[in-house]
Amino acid sequence: MGNLLALLLFLFTSSSLFAYEGVEFRLRPHQIPKDYGPRDVQAEIEFGRNLGGIILKRHSLYPDRELQKYVNLVGNGVAELMGRPELQYHFGVIDTELVNAYATPGGYVFVSFGALKLMENEAQLVGVIAHEIAHIDLRHEVKKLKIRALEDSYSTEISAIFGSTSATKRVLFEQMTGKAMKILFEEGRSKEMEVEADLQGIRTMMELGYDWKSYIDYLEQLDHLMGDVSAEISKTHPTSHERIAEIEKLVAEEKIVTKPGKKNQKRFEAYVRL
C-alpha cells in the first residue's frame, strides 16, 4: 500500500513538474535564481548611470540633435517591445570615429558615430541596438560584478555603497566602476556573452520584422575592418566569423523562415547625414 502511494505520488508530481516545457517551473528550488527586486534594479541603474556618465566624459554626445532623436526613437522602440519593463532605456550617439557600441547596466546604450558611418541601413542599427539591449536584459555585467542590493556583505556587493557615507565603500565602488570600464573598453565580454547577445538580437530583429541578414552584413564589414590594422575599431568583440557561424546555427536549429524583412534604408540615410 505504501509503495503504491509512493509510486502514485511520484508519477503525479513528475507529470505536473514537466507540464510546461521550457519554463522555469522545471527548476529545483536550489536552481531557481534569486529574484532581482526593485532595490537591486535601483542599484543596477545607479551603477550603470554613473558608468554612462564616465563614458560621456570620455566621448561627448555627437552634436546633431536630429540624429540623437532618431537613434532614441529606434532604440526605445526596440526596448519598449523587447526590453526589461522596469527599465527606462536611454540611447546616445557618441562623438568618436572608433567603431563600437556600449551598454551599461540599467539601460544606457551608446553607439559611436564611427559605427553609424559603417552601417548602411536601419536594420543594421536595430541589430546593434538589440545586441546591446540583450547585454542589459541578460544582466551580463550585473552578474559578473554581482550588482545586488544586499546589505549584509558589502565586501563583494555594491549594495550598501549607494547612499553610504563610508570612504571604504566609495573605494569599492570606484574599483567596481574601474572593472566595468575595463570590460567595456579593454577586455570585452566573454565570447559566450557576445554570442548570447547576438542570438537574442537576431530574434528581436525577426520579431520586429527587420532584415536580420543585414546584421550579418554588418558583422562581415567589422571583420574586414578588424583585418585592417590602421582601422579605428575596438578589439573588444570576438571575431565576426565566429559570431556569424553561431547565428547561422540558430537559424538552422530554429528553422527560421528567411523571408526578407524591412531595412528602412531611406529613413536611415535621411537621419544619418555623413
Add this chain to the structure above:
Amino acid sequence: MVIFILFTILSLLSTSVFANTFYVKSYLLPVYQQTTAGQPFHQFRRGDQLQALQISREGWVQVKKGEVQGWVQQNRLSTKPVQSRISLTKRSLKPSVRKKRNVRVRTVMAVVGVKGLRDSKSGAFKETESDLKAIRELESLSPDAQESVDFILSANP
C-alpha cells in the same frame, strides 16, 4: 479512499503552485490566430494578466484574456507581475560620500586592503567622475513610448 483524498489534495496543490498565469512584459504584445504569425488580430498591453492554455515547443503560448484567445510569443511574457518602471533621473549621480569626513585608521586599513586586491596593472585609482550634465542631456532625449513603438513598427523602405 485514502488514495482518492491524497490525489484530490495534490491536484489542488498543483494548480496553486504551478499556476498558469502569465503577465505581459512588453509595451504591446501582438496576438495571432496561429503560431505561424501572420497578421495579429489583437494586442495586449504591458502588465496584462493572461491565462495560459498551452505552450508550444517553438516558444509560443496560447493564452486567453476575457473573450480574446490566441497565440503570443513566450519570451514577452513573465510568470511574475511586471515590476513598475524605476527611474533615478531626478536623483544625484554620485554616491553620497560626506565631505571633510575624518579618516579613521580602520578606514585606511580597509582602503589598503582593497588596493591590495587590485590588478597590478591597474595602478593608482583612476579618475572615475561622471559627466552629470551630459548624462542628464542624454536622459532628456527619451521619446514617448507610443511614439517610439509606432516608429519602429512602421516600414519605410
